[in-house]
Amino acid sequence: GNSVTQMEGPVTLSEEAFLTINCTYTATGYPSLFWYVQYPGEGLQLLLKATKADDKGSNKGFEATYRKETTSFHLEKGSVQVSDSAVYFCALDDYKLSFGAGTTVTVRA
Amino acid sequence: EAQVTQNPRYLITVTGKKLTVTCSQNMNHEYMSWYRQDPGLGLRQIYYSMNVEVTDKGDVPEGYKVSRKEKRNFPLILESPSPNQTSLYFCASSSEREETQYFGPGTRLLVL
Numbered sequence: 001g002n003s004v005t006q007m008e009g010p011v012t013l014s015e016e017a018f019l020t021i022n023c024t025y026t027a028t029g030y031p032s033l034f035w036y037v038q039y040p041g042e043g044l045q046l047l048l049k050a051t052k053a054d055d056k057g058s059n060k061g062f063e064a065t066y067r068k069e070t071t072s073f074h075l076e077k078g079s080v081q082v083s084d085s086a087v088y089f090c091a092l093d094d095y096k097l098s099f100g101a102g103t104t105v106t107v108r109a
Numbered sequence: 110e111a112q113v114t115q116n117p118r119y120l121i122t123v124t125g126k127k128l129t130v131t132c133s134q135n136m137n138h139e140y141m142s143w144y145r146q147d148p149g150l151g152l153r154q155i156y157y158s159m160n161v162e163v164t165d166k167g168d169v170p171e172g173y174k175v176s177r178k179e180k181r182n183f184p185l186i187l188e189s190p191s192p193n194q195t196s197l198y199f200c201a202s203s204s205e206r207e208e209t210q211y212f213g214p215g216t217r218l219l220v221l
Contacts, residue, residue: 004151032207034209036212041214042214042215043113043199043201043212043213043214043215044152044199044201044210044212045211045212046209046210049209089151089152093207096154096167097142097154097210099144099151099152099153100151101149101150101151102146102151
């Protein structure tokens with residue numbers, strides 16, 4: 001079946017540091033891939049998505065590229081801020097939405 | 110404002126006492142679903158609904174019921190809650206199954 005594996009946290013960074021969260025997936029078809037973000041005390045919200053191979057999703061300075069050859073969708077941001085502290089979920093949609101376990105990111109001033 | 114609302118936001122109950130968590134969306138979405146979030150497991154789908162009167166099981170449906178009598182509402186029912194249902198629950202909706210899902214703020218449930 002389909003599954004998503006993302007790097008375990010927690011991740012703690014200083015402001016302006018580079019952030020990478022690894023995500024790999026297993027799917028039988030050609031899924032759409034997503035990153036959702038959950039800020040403290042809130043529900044999940046879509047951060048970015050990519051619907052086919054080599055697509056790059058981007059939003060709020062975050063980027064992720066759909067890599068079919070490595071079945072990956074790593075999330076990156078070049079310079080994080082304190083306001084980026086949240087839990088990040090990688091997800092795939094192949095007739096059903098499947099989430100990774102989530103990665104907690106804390107950015108310190 | 111487009112939103113998904115859930116009530117209650119926090120609930121402490123005892124084993125076996127029936128409870129209902131409500132979910133409502135004002136975006137005229139056809140697709141709605143319930144998830145539970147547990148540490149280290151991410152979100153797992155409990156039930157989903159493609160439209161009014163159309164519901165189906167997700168990955169972890171045991172111990173839960175749902176109904177979809179109106180398009181905007183999708184309540185989650187725990188007929189006889191048990192401690193292993195202690196979790197954070199999210200309702201979500203989207204215009205179609207494959208479109209971006211909008212999540213509610215979550216309901217934190219503790220079953221003693």
